[in-house]
Amino acid sequence: MVNETLLNIENTLFTITMLLYFAAMVGYFIFIASKKELLARISYIVLLVGFVLHTAALISRGIGAGRLPMTNQYEFAASFSWGLCLVSLIFIKKYRFDVLGAFAAPVIFLVIGYAAMQSKDVHELMPALRSNWLGFHVSTAIIAYGAFGVSFAIALVFLCRDRIAEGSFLDQHIPSKSKLDMIGYRSVSLGLLFLTFCIISGSIWAERAWGSYWSWDPKETWSLITWLIYAVYLHQRIRKGWRGKSAAIFAAIGFICVLFTYIGVNTWIPGIHSYA
């Protein structure tokens, strides 16, 4: 049974969240332009508050719709931006890497903006989606996509690093190239691990729902392509010592592949995942 009051609350919280993400993005840009560290701290707090409200919005949606809010384009995009924000907040804090916010916040804002363009209608779940595996499968996808999104932002920072004058304000606020490379690697590792969780849980679920744990459905195939691309990334780091620029370019390509798996496949290639 749909609870309209909670859905209205979700709508309001979602709008405020979007505004806060936008404000954080602008705040980070001004931090870089004005070279005032305080602005980075304020932007981080704004992003954090946005994240808390975003969490509340998703909970309201879940209770309001009477199910997990992860079953259509709007819900997944909203959850995807939530995952991106979560991983970004952790990485900014853990590695004391404020500049990452200036690169991650636009990605978060774009994804939540994409969510805002989708239909917010609540539909009842079709029988195939009524499974305990839904929460596990989709939440692992959200974290995986979030981590890949952050690796994309780190890759962009890395590629800009060369243009930054030594000893400048930005130079002091961006980790060294070797450290950036390691942070990017950690983020890809997190994404790959959760993508593997996602593919395996999806396979177990597909076996129960459709009788086949792998059907070469476009979504499955593109998830595999993404997995293989990041597997190549990890191997090339060892084999050819692909660190730094090459690794950053590869991580960026990987995220484009993630976006295609998420948006492109749903839009252009019909399959059994077409509801997602």
Next chain:
Amino acid sequence: MGKLKKTSRFLGSMQFAMILLGILILACVAGSMIRQGQTYSWYSEVYGERTASLIMTLYMDDVFHSWWFILITAFLCLNLLLCNLLRLPQLVRRWKRMGSPEAAVRKESGICADISGDPEKLFADLKFGGIKEKSGPDGGRIKTGTRGRIGLWGAWVTHLGVLILILGFSLGQALKEEYTVYGVPGQTRQIGDTDYLLTIEDFQIGLREDETVEQYTSELTVRRASDGKSESGKTQVNAPASMFGMRFYQNSTGWAARATVEKNGEELQSEIVCAGDFIAAADNPELVIYFNAFYPDYALVEGSPMTLSSELNNPGYLYSVYYQGNMIGMNALTGDDVITIDDYTVRFSDPQTYTLIAVKRDSFTPLAFAGGLITLFGLMIALFVWPASIWAVQKEDGTWHVSAECRKGGQLFADEFRENAEKYRIE
């Protein structure tokens, strides 16, 4: 190096793996972009004749079952197997050597610090365990420690998992039995060419208040013809039934109706047929009726048949008539309409929903899932457990020279070491 050894080295190499993964990525892209399982004429209409020929020549119409895709997958398995076999002795040696004081004496590392006091405090701060102590060649003591030693096995376990996963999947694809059985409650049908008969005892569509479908449920009984033994079960979407080692999946549903064929007013045959079925006259197989589709609330809108609701308000049966393989007519029946062809009369009645059950027996599914879980475990330790070793050599003045090594940790590990060593560092 012998030719065989050289070949096996290449087949198990990372370079070969990269080539295979690259081809697999391209194959997967092609397999998802080009619609699979279509005919030459379909491809030629969509892509043009030349591209259609290329698609058919390269088996791009069925990429994932083509001989070359299977060959690449087989090579990948060989690569994983050889890679693991060739690396095993080296891994065992590294495992044994890691944290050994004898090996520590000979090692150099750029990550180092001279400290005062017992180095075990620093070891503990950095969460190193497995501490060993020994006297060095020049009389001073040597202390060593390790952390995340299991991480050494990460890539090896991941490769093993992927290998088991591919083997389980491939064996399943090659040896699984797969059938579909459909019918209405009360009907009994043979499961493919097996010894088993499936009776559909009941079929229910659970609806919500807003008339959307909540669940499909089929009650089934399976009987083995040879000994009469039977088992019963209930299957729902997301909750398959298991009987006689087979899994029964609630796959889909549709409309069925009773088709009655009469000749000169006498009933020739009467049977339940599903939309999509053919009915041949019992005494004249050249006369065939095809039951195209069923519309529970039939209406003709702008010349096209459609249903106005899912309620059985005005059943409409779309059919085609074939004679000697040629279609001679197509129309829709409603109410008491009948099809009349010479002496034959065909009528549809008693519309009802049928259930379609997918029946599968794949003994290798658990193997594939086990491979998946091993892969997951392998990745976890490969990516997040960074094996590191630390060793401290006592100098003549009683202070210690501490060094550490973590291949995967790079700058992050170096920073962690320096931050922790700082408080013990000799001024």
